Each structure stands twice: as C-alpha cells, then as structure tokens.
Amino acid sequence: MTEYLQSTFLGPEIGWLVATLALILLIALPLMLAVAMIIYVDRKIIAAVALRRGPNVVGPFGLLQSFADGLKVFLQETIIPSGANKGLFLLAPIITFTVALLAWAVIPFSEEMVLANINIGVLYILAISSLGVYGVVISGWASNSKYPFFSAMRAAAQMISYEVSIGFILISVVLFAGTFNLNEIIKAQEGHIFGFVNAYGVNPLLFPMAVMFLISSMAETARAPFDLTEAESELVAGYQTEYSSMSFALFWLGEYANILLMCALNVILFWGGWLPPVDWEPLYAVPGIIWLFLKMFMIFFIFSWAWATVPRYRYDQLMRLGWKVFLPISIFWVFLVSGYVMIDKFGWPL
Amino acid sequence: MQIFAFYLFASIVIASGAFCIFARNPVHSVLWLILAFFNAAGLMLLVGAEFIAALLVIVYVGAVAVLFLFVVMMLDIDFAELRAGFMKNLPLGLLLALVLLAEIIFGIGAWSAGGMGEATAVVGPPAGGPSNIEALGTLLYTKYVFIFEAAGLVLLVAMVGAIVLTNRKRGGVRIQNIQEQVARRPQDATRNEQPEVGKGVEL
Numbered sequence: 003m004t005e006y007l008q009s010t011f012l013g014p015e016i017g018w019l020v021a022t023l024a025l026i027l028l029i030a031l032p033l034m035l036a037v038a039m040i041i042y043v044d045r046k047i048i049a050a051v052a053l054r055r056g057p058n059v060v061g062p063f064g065l066l067q068s069f070a071d072g073l074k075v076f077l078q079e080t081i082i083p084s085g086a087n088k089g090l091f092l093l094a095p096i097i098t099f100t101v102a103l104l105a106w107a108v109i110p111f112s113e114e115m116v117l118a119n120i121n122i123g124v125l126y127i128l129a130i131s132s133l134g135v136y137g138v139v140i141s142g143w144a145s146n147s148k149y150p151f152f153s154a155m156r157a158a159a160q161m162i163s164y165e166v167s168i169g170f171i172l173i174s175v176v177l178f179a180g181t182f183n184l185n186e187i188i189k190a191q192e193g194h195i196f197g198f199v200n201a202y203g204v205n206p207l208l209f210p211m212a213v214m215f216l217i218s219s220m221a222e223t224a225r226a227p228f229d230l231t232e233a234e235s236e237l238v239a240g241y242q243t244e245y246s247s248m249s250f251a252l253f254w255l256g257e258y259a260n261i262l263l264m265c266a267l268n269v270i271l272f273w274g275g276w277l278p279p280v281d282w283e284p285l286y287a288v289p290g291i292i293w294l295f296l297k298m299f300m301i302f303f304i305f306s307w308a309w310a311t312v313p314r315y316r317y318d319q320l321m322r323l324g325w326k327v328f329l330p331i332s333i334f335w336v337f338l339v340s341g342y343v344m345i346d347k348f349g350w351p352l
Numbered sequence: 353m354q355i356f357a358f359y360l361f362a363s364i365v366i367a368s369g370a371f372c373i374f375a376r377n378p379v380h381s382v383l384w385l386i387l388a389f390f391n392a393a394g395l396m397l398l399v400g401a402e403f404i405a406a407l408l409v410i411v412y413v414g415a416v417a418v419l420f421l422f423v424v425m426m427l428d429i430d431f432a433e434l435r436a437g438f439m440k441n442l443p444l445g446l447l448l449a450l451v452l453l454a455e456i457i458f459g460i461g462a463w464s465a466g467g468m469g470e471a472t473a474v475v476g477p478p479a480g481g482p483s484n485i486e487a488l489g490t491l492l493y494t495k496y497v498f499i500f501e502a503a504g505l506v507l508l509v510a511m512v513g514a515i516v517l518t519n520r521k522r523g524g525v526r527i528q529n530i531q532e533q534v535a536r537r538p539q540d541a542t543r544n545e546q547p548e549v550g551k552g553v554e555l
Binding site for chain 1: 353379380383386402403406407409410413414415418419421422425426483485528530
C-alpha cells in the first residue's frame with residue numbers, strides 16, 4: 003500500500019505520509035471496536051462466574067451494550083472541578099489513551115501485517131508501557147482531591163515495581179530468540195518443542211517466565227486482583243473519581259486497549275503469536291491474524307477469570323510479590339536461560 | 353521530512369527546557385523536563401541511534417522522572433521561601449551558566465576548526481552490518497568488559513550505600529508474615545460454640 007501510494011501523484015514523501023496515516027487508522031479504528039467488544043465479553047464472563055446474566059438488553063444478547071454506554075457517556079457534561087489544575091486535568095486522559103494506542107504500532111498481526119517492523123520492537127514496547135503511568139499520576143495530582151492522589155501514588159509505585167520484573171522476563175525471551183524484533187521472535191518459536199509445538203511457553207525453561215509475565219501484566223495494567231489504584235471500597239474510583247463524560251471514557255478505552263496489548267504481548271512472546279499452535283501444514287491455511295486473535299482471547303479469558311475469582315491484594319502483599327518473589331526469581335531465571343543459551347550455542351565450556 | 357522532524361524535536365526540546373526553568377509550579381517543571389527527555393529521544397532516533405533513544409525513554413522518562421514526579425508531588429512547597437533563595441544563589445547560578453556557555457563556545461570552536469570530520473560524518477550503523485544493539489553488546493562485553501563491570505560495581509556500591517543509609521530498625525512495627533497468613537485455615541482461627549441461654553462464650 004505504501005509503495006502504491008508513493009507511485010501515484012502524491013510522490014514518495016507525501017505518499018508515505020498518507021499511507022502511514024491510513025495504516026494507523028486501520029489499526030486504531032478496529033482496536034476501538036475490539037475494546038468495545040472486549041468490555042462486553044469481560045462483563046459477560048464475570049457475570050457467568052457470578053451466576054448472573056450480564057448485559058442482555060441492548061441489541062441481540064446485549065452485544066450493543068458498550069456502544070450504548072459510549073453514547074450515554076458522550077452525551078454527558080464534562081465537569082471540571084474548580085480546584086483542579088485545568089490543563090493537566092484534561093491532558094491526563096489524553097495521555098493515557100494516546101500511549102495505549104502508541105504501542106500497537108509494532109505489534110505484528112501476521113507475518114506482513116505490521117505497521118513498524120523495527121529491530122528494537124521489544125524495547126519500544128517497554129519504553130511505551132513505562133509511559134502509561136503518567137496519565138494516572140497526572141490525573142491523580144491534577145484532580146486536587148485526596149482519593150485520586152492516593153491512587154496516583156499507588157499506581158506509580160505499583161507500575162515501577164512490576165516493570166522491573168517484566169524487563170527481566172523480556173530479556174530472557176530475547177536471549178532465547180536472539181533478536182529484539184517481535185516478528186523474528188515469533189518466527190523463532192516455529193516448531194520450538196520437538197519441532198512440533200509453536201510456543202516458547204511450553205519450554206520448561208520458559209514456562210515459569212510465561213506464568214510470571216501473565217501475572218505481571220495483570221499488575222501492570224492494574225487489573226483485578228491488582229486493581230489497588232481503583233479499589234472502590236477504599237478510594238471511590240481512584241484516579242478517575244473526579245472525571246466525567248468523555249474524559250472518563252478515554253481512561254476506560256485506554257485501560258482496555260492496554261489490557262488487549264498485554265494479551266497480545268503474552269501471545270507474541272510465549273504462545274507463538276500469529277503461528278498456529280502446532281507446526282502442522284493444514285493449520286497454516288488459516289490466516290495468522292485469526293490465530294493471534296484466538297490466542298489473545300484465551301489470555302483475556304484468563305484475565306477476566308482472575309478478576310472474577312481472586313480477591314484484591316493488600317498493598318504490602320502486592321509489593322512483596324513484585325520485589326521479593328518475582329524479581330529474584332526472574333533474575334535467577336535470566337541467569338539460567340543465558341547459561342543454557344551459551345551452552346547451546348558454544349558447547350560445554352570444559 | 354528529516355529536516356522537518358529535526359526542527360520540530362529540537363525546538364520542542366529547547367522550549368520545554370526553558371519552560372522547565374520558568375514554570376512556577378515544580379510539578380509543571382518536572383512535566384516539561386519529561387517532554388524535553390522525550391523529544392531528545394526523538395533526536396537520537398534521527399541520528400540513527402535507536403537503542404540510545406529507547407534507553408533514554410525507558411530509563412529517564414519511565415523510571416527516573418516518575419520518581420522525580422513522585423517526590424515533587426509529595427512535597428509541601430512554600431513558594432515564598434523558594435523565591436527568597438533566588439537572590440542569594442544568583443551569583444553561583446550565573447557562574448555555572450558562564451562555565452556552560454564557555455564550554456559550548458569551546459566545543460563549537462574546536463568543531464569548526466576541523467580535525468573531527470570523521471567522527472561527525474558517521475550517522476547510524478552501516479547498512480548490512482550488525483545493528484546498533486549487536487555492535488554495542490559486542491564492544492561492551494569484549495573490549496570494554498572490565499570497565500563495564502566496574503561501572504556495574506559502582507552502581508551496586510551506590511545501591512548498597514543507599515540501603516544502608518536509609519535502613520534503620522524501627523520499633524513498634526507489626527511485621528506481616530504472609531506465609532503464616534496464607535497457611536491459616538478456618539479450623540485454626542474459628543470455633544463453633546452453642547452457649548446456653550444467658551451464658552456467654554469464653555474468648
């Protein structure tokens with residue numbers, strides 16, 4: 003598409019710009035649709051665990067519930083508290099939403115369907131996900147209110163803590179695959195186990211990492227059981243307390259876009275991305291994007307399942323899990339993985 | 353396109369640097385500083401140092417600046433006191449500014465005098481060669497391995513020092529033993545009693 007537009011009257015530079023903009027919209031708009039649907043799925047799963055029906059009134063099976071909610075929120079009035087820092091108050095949801103969209107630029111949906119196939123994809127993801135905390139912290143401070151401020155403090159501490167172990171987990175996968183490029187990481191998983199299973203997660207050396215990454219990604223996106231930033235029994239709605247209308251909706255959209263991103267990352271790093279689950283010829287007839295979505299859905303189901311089942315962590319337990327359990331284990335595992343990779347590549351040293 | 357991006361990033365870096373100094377509110381200052389970091393990373397990308405750009409964002413924007421923001425937000429700032437110190441520290445500040453200006457002038461002078469042509473001509477990794485990360489890794493872990501490890505040791509010492517300085521025994525702290533809490537069973541913690549009417553339960 004880029005080449006085609008560059009060859010028309012637009013010329014190479016403007017053609018590239020137009021093509022890239024079109025591709026960005028091609029990712030962002032379906033993503034918004036996916037977020038709307040995944041909120042519905044989330045509510046249905048949690049309802050099923052609680053033996054309720056969940057949303058079932060708007061549209062067939064309640065499928066249009068999220069759109070009805072969106073419309074309702076859109077028509078409401080935006081209220082800015084008089085004590086708030088107005089500029090930052092409005093900037094915070096925009097940052098959250100933008101950052102949640104940014105990281106999707108490097109996600110490979112299939113072998114060719116990737117907007118920016120850069121050779122530091124993993125680092126890019128790490129960099130962008132470390133920006134996510136700013137929306138929360140700024141909103142908490144700019145609201146000029148006690149509960150949002152507590153929530154912002156919690157969020158800053160929580161996200162930094164879990165980013166450390168996420169970094170080590172990413173490094174071990176990078177060591178195994180030998181590249182920072184997400185597409186190459188997926189390709190390296192082809193026939194990884196006995197030349198048959200397309201997943202790093204099944205490797206006994208990486209399976210603990212896969213589990214830790216799943217839990218860390220729940221903590222990183224502040225999903226239950228780690229949703230201390232918006233623990234409704236303690237902090238009303240956390241950093242979103244003072245927000246209304248579209249500014250509130252932007253937080254909501256950004257949060258779910260982040261959750262979907264983390265699902266995609268789980269799939270790409272450990273479960274083979276757009277590859278079919280096993281290396282069997284007929285399965286490759288199914289487009290890669292469908293495998294990716296199926297696997298993302300499985301991971302998202304685990305997210306919802308955990309939300310519905312596990313009670314919220316206490317703050318000290320959350321910090322203990324991050325610093326005293328995940329960090330030492332992940333450092334030790336990086337040591338193990340790098341040792342294995344060295345022996346695998348260069349033979350036994352003696 | 354590259355020229356446009358360069359001027360965009362560069363002007364934002366300079367503007368946000370200025371705003372960082374002139375902002376009255378310290379939190380605004382930190383936020384302007386973050387914007388400056390972010391655009392500096394963009395400049396790094398333009399010269400083809402994508403690894404350095406990623407590091408800048410991960411380390412400075414993602415970790416250091418968050419801690420800055422964390423601390424500055426918690427501070428109870430007295431603006432009058434802040435301004436009172438301004439005149440007292442002005443000579444020192446001016447001296448520092450002069451030194452920095454002199455360094456920049458020296459730098460530009462040395463650069464325009466020539467002799468560093470080869471160093472400035474190389475932009476980005478050569479096409480087809482190893483990527484930035486591979487080249488950096490190869491250098492760091494072979495040629496400069498001892499210096500690299502020494503740098504790591506310095507950081508380790510700094511970390512141990514910070515922990516030693518701030519770690520103190522505090523009395524009256526109730527330590528949560530999480531293993532014990534998790535291993536607790538209902539039958540250890542509760543009992544079922546049916547007292548007769550008018551008689552209480554011994555707790």
